[in-house]
Amino acid sequence: MPDSNTTNGHAFVTTHWSVIEAAADPHAPAAQEALAELCRVYWRPIYAYLRLLSRARQDAEDITQDFFCVLLRREAFARVTPSAGRFRSYLLASLKNYLNDHDAKARALKRGGAMEIIPLAELRTEETLAVGRRTAGDADLQFDRRWAELVVERATQGLRAEYARRGEVALLEALLPLLTPGGSETGYEPLARTLNMSAASLRVRAFRLRQRFRELVVAQVRQTVSQPADVAAEVRHLFTALAAA
Amino acid sequence: MIDPGDATPPPDSEVICRDCGTTHAASGVCPRCALAFILAADSAATAGDAPRDTSAGPPPASPDFEHYRIELRADGTAVELGRGGMGVTYLAIDRRLRIPVALKVISPDRTSDPEAQDLFLREARAAATVRHPNVASVLFLNDSPTRLFFAMEFVAGEPLHHWIRVHGALPVRVALDVAEQTARGLAAIHAEGIIHRDLKPGNVMLVPNRASGTTLAGVIAADSEWQVKIIDFGLARHILRADDLAQTIGFRGTVLYASPEQCEERRDLDGRSDLYSLGCILWEMLSGRPPFRGPAKRDVLNQHVTERLPFAELAHVPRAVVSLVSRLLQKDRQKRFPDATALAVALARLRTELPADTSHWKKVPANATPPTAPESARLWQRLLVVAVCVLLLGGGGYYLLSSRTPGGALPARLEPTGVAVLPFATNGLPPEDIWLAQGLHSELLDTLSRVPNLKVISRDSLAEEKPGTGSDARALAAKFGVAKIVEGSVRKEGSRVLVNLRIVSPRSGEILAAPGFDRAANEIAGLPSEMAIALADALNPGTPRTPDSPLTNPPTRDAAAYTHLLRARALIANPVEARRDLDEAAKQLEQAITLDPNYAAAHAQLSSLHSYFYLWGRDRTDQRLELALQSAEAAGRLAPDAPETQMAFGHFYYRGRRDYERALPYYRRALAAAPGNADALAYIGYIERRQGKWGGAAEKLERASEANPLDPILFYNVANTRLCMHEYERAWQILQAALAHHPTHVALMKLKGDLFLVWKGDLSEMRKDIETRSPHAPYAEAYVFDKVELFLFERRFDDALSVLNEGKFGLIDGQARYITRDMLEAEILTQARRAPEARAAWARALPRLAEAAAARPTDPRIRLAHALALAGTGEAARALAEAQAGVQLAPPEKDAQDAPWFLYAQACVQLRAGQPDAAAQTVRRLEEMPSPFSAHTFRLSPAFAALRP
Secondary structure, three states, X not given: OOOOOEOOOOOOOOHHHHHHHHHOOOOOHHHHHHHHXXXXXXXXXXXXXXXXXXXXXXXXXXXXXXXXXXXXXXXXXXXOOOEOOEHHHHHHHXXXXXXXXXXXXXXXXXXXXXXXXXXXXXXXXXXXXXXXXOOOOOHHHXXXXXXXXXXXXXXXXXXXXXXXXXXXHHHHHHHHXXXXXXXXXXXXXXXXXXXXXXXXXXXXXXHHHHHHHHHHHHHHHHXXXXXXXXXXXHHHHXXXXXXXX | OOOOOOOOOOOOOEEEOOOOOOEEEOOOOOHHHXXXXXXXXXXXXXOOOOOOOOOOOOXXXXXXXXXXXXXXXXXXXXXXXXXXXXXXXXXXXXXOOOEEEEEEEEOHHHOOOHHHHHHHHHHHHXXXXXXXXXXXXXXXXXXXXXXXXXXXXXXXXXXHHHHHHHHOOOOHHHHHHHHHHHHHHHHHHHHOOEEOOOOOHHHEEEEEOHHHOOOHHHHHHOOOOEEEEEOOOOOOEEOOOOOOHHHHHOOOOOHHHOOHHHHOOOOOOOHHHHHHHHHHHHHHHHHOOOXXXXXXXXXXHHHHHHOOOOHHHHOOOOHHHHHHHHHHOOOOHHHOOOOHHHHHHHHHHHHHHXXXXXXXXXXXXXXXXXXXXXXXXHHHHHHHHHHHHHHHHOOOHHHHHHHOOOOOOOOOOOEEEXXXXXOOEEEEOOHHHHHHHHHHHHHHHHHHOOOOOOEEOOHHHOXXXXXXXXXXXXXXXXXXXXXXXXXXXXXXXOOEEEEEEEEEOOOOOOEEEOOEEEXXXXXXXXXXXXXXXHHHHHHOOOOOOOOOOHHXXXXXXXXXXXXXXXXXXXXXXOOHHHOOOHHHHHHHHHHHHHHOOOOHHHHHHHHHHHHHHHHOOOOOOHHHHHHHHHHHHHHHHHOOOOHHHHHHHHHHHHHHOXXXXXHHHHHHHHHHHOOOOXXXXXXXXXXXXXXXXXXXXXHHHHHHHHXXXXXXXXXXXXXXXXXXXXXXXXXXXXXXXXXXXXOOOHHHHHHHHHHHHHHHXXXXXXXXXXXXXXXXXXXXXXHHHHHHHHHHHOOOHHHHHHXXXXXXXXXXXXXXXXEEHHHHHHHHHHHOOOHHHHHHHHHHHHHHHHHHHHHOOOOHHHHHHHHHHHHHOXXXXXXXXXXXXXXXXXXXXXXXXXHXXXXXXXXXXXXXXXXXXXXXXXXXXXXXXXXXXXXXHHXXXXXXXXXXX
């Protein structure tokens, strides 16, 4: 599933694309702010990518910062052709563009020679955040994995916020495992007893939870693709990235 | 501006998902499982609001399903035959008919899912419409929504993938047979308007053919030893039902066998998609592995869509078969066969055009005994036993077989300091830059060989590993006997070269370290050293390393020169059989030297290449040797202590001057500088062999093979050394191990024939070798020669002459033998006792040989060839003198390896020059000394018939 199918001529009418387009307008400070918000959301895949290219932690953080700086000054976006209508691909392409165009910066970071090797201990602690434990695959794949994790994480955060508003945080934590097949292998009855509800009403709650979770994931992904029809393919792509361990 | 703690706090701790093994934050849900759930629910998005239970339930509460009863083990658990997304397949007994069946029951968690039910029913109904001997039949369907199951014909066989995993590639003819039957099954499936969509070796069952009877003769005589059954219609769908639910869920099927159009998730799939999958299966049957592999699904998907096929893996397969496979695997389905029937016809025709005997299972697993009965018979008997067990005992047999799979097993002890650095993945490189990955890989291996206490698997053993493979670290570790696997990838981004390495522990699958390197393309000269240091540190953290460590000598300061060297190294790194671009490699090295005349490594490489050209007869001229010497001396002036320089001198004296005494200290110094250099160790072994120190030679060669465990040439030499020492049992053990890895390697097959001749006087292996070997390049001449040799032993003189006249034969210019076409014809006629014709033929051969002998009087091969021609034309005295002179040039004391060949020729000359007593004495001498001959050779060869009572 190459991401290189160009969709020239498509109007990117929605979502993050409109933010990017609007941000390109120097007279739209609100869009600028929206873009900054996007950067705050999506720094981790970028960081993971840079981290896997063996930048030392501090370097990766510096470059991440600098990349988003450049991004906000609209220097990196300008020369990237939106590809496949996916914000994810677009952001990664922008990053690569940035890295290519900033040899001086990269060279500055290269000082340190053998220091670029990721020490084992560091891998084990910090990379759980940045790179993920199962690091088979290349940096692009890491980027996609981290992205996928982020999408699920944000959907889960959305659930937490909603349940918190209803004062059902404890219920949510009990129900969360039901989002995956393994969580429910013991069956509903024991859990229903713990929660002091009937198995039938637990089923209904679980069903609603899954529905809502799905909606939140789809909404997340919807923000990053140009066409609603691309959502399923993007979810599949993200799943493939995670499954490629 | 960006606060790492701002939007999403880092996870405090992690857990491993119990379902899929993905590591994820303890505070959240497993992202992989969550997305899998989204995908599964995707098609149900428009379904009603009724709560559906997606949790897994307990195993079937009751073993009884209508009149079927699931087989239970002693502990009460059910005997499962398979498990998929939709349901579980159990072994069951039809209590009415009293036959075993495969009972597929919808997963308990799907029983209230209408879409799942629909898919399940569709699978059963699709399979039920097809009635064909090569497709497993559906016998019964219970469509009650509360108890959805169907019964299928129980196929008491072995899945194809299991067979390949245990035994490796199939003989060509058998592979074609299996493919043909599969195609016929597919034709029947397609005729019902259904496409399978998940055709893979796991869904192709091999069943012993009962029609062939239970006797050995019956099995061999039967047209097919196997009946193929296609199973599992879990993804099948109707071609024309565009609204089909199964297709809305996205990519399905097994990625290794998916057609490009499946990978692209096209909706207009047709039967030709299954034909592509069958092409992948055929490829795997022929080579032991599917055509495209990779660590990530995405890589494989991309390869199906864009990558060229790695045809080198089918180098041993007849061209017509490769051409058929290539047509099946066309990216553009228009270019494939139009339908499965056309394919089946083509396969059948192709099979009849192949030599009849290739149906034998001639591949020998590592632990096999000498081939007393055809493998096919034993296998058949084994499968029959399994089938009978299943039938009689009511289950367990199938699984018994499957669970013995050595798949993930690791030997108890892996060499702790051993490491296999796999060829680098090149996915990130455009095709014109692949050399970059190959060249850097070669350089890295050389540099690593200098690290003390590290056993690095050498390049020649990695020849078969596809770049970027590494998904199965356990299998690789077991194969190489090493405790660490290093994978790497090289990519280019703009003007930068990025290399990522990963050290994987095969036992845990854990990534132990992942050093990465990012250099401007004109700054990569020091990269191999840096990579080696990083790996050495990570692999052996205790080893102190000083800044002036021998790993860190910068090769050249000229970036372009280094590029040329890398290109040359990439060309040289090809396996021996594929070395066709060595001239280009030499040119690249010359360009490197032009750019940087002080580039020692380039001089050294070029020197080794020149002496290689000389040794293998590519250019056996003094000028070539002079070039080798000049380059070695240049390297010697620039970097006298570098192991490459030492190797260059060693090769010059060994390959060029045949001056083994002088070569030896160079190889020793090379080994001292690079203790992991398996080549240097092997050459020391070769020299000791020539010096007659056979025991020491065998020991060194076997030690070299520890670091180079899969190199067929080294295998050949190790086994041949034992053969010459008349240690036939040991030679056979080694040869079996070699053949298990390289079942069709020409030199190994030839050695097997030789071994059974000298060991047991048995010509059958030699016969089999010739009958199954490709007569085409690059071994066309050897084919003719070996076939003539066999026919002479069999006294089929007319056939030998026909082979010579029909085949391509000009000259054998080998290490120990120099045989022109005229000579070979004369030799056949001589052994056929057709005296006048023989004399005329020798007379035709003589002038050229006389000329060659005059031009190169120090070449014992040519002097003995000349002697044979003189004897053949009746010049007895001159012949005897010439033979004696030839033997004197390289007596056993001077070259224990080649001398037996010269003595053999001398014995022929003595016999033909009327000195049978002298001949008999020479033969006795040969029988007693280490040599590739034995009493059987002389007993069977018509050349020595006169010596027999």
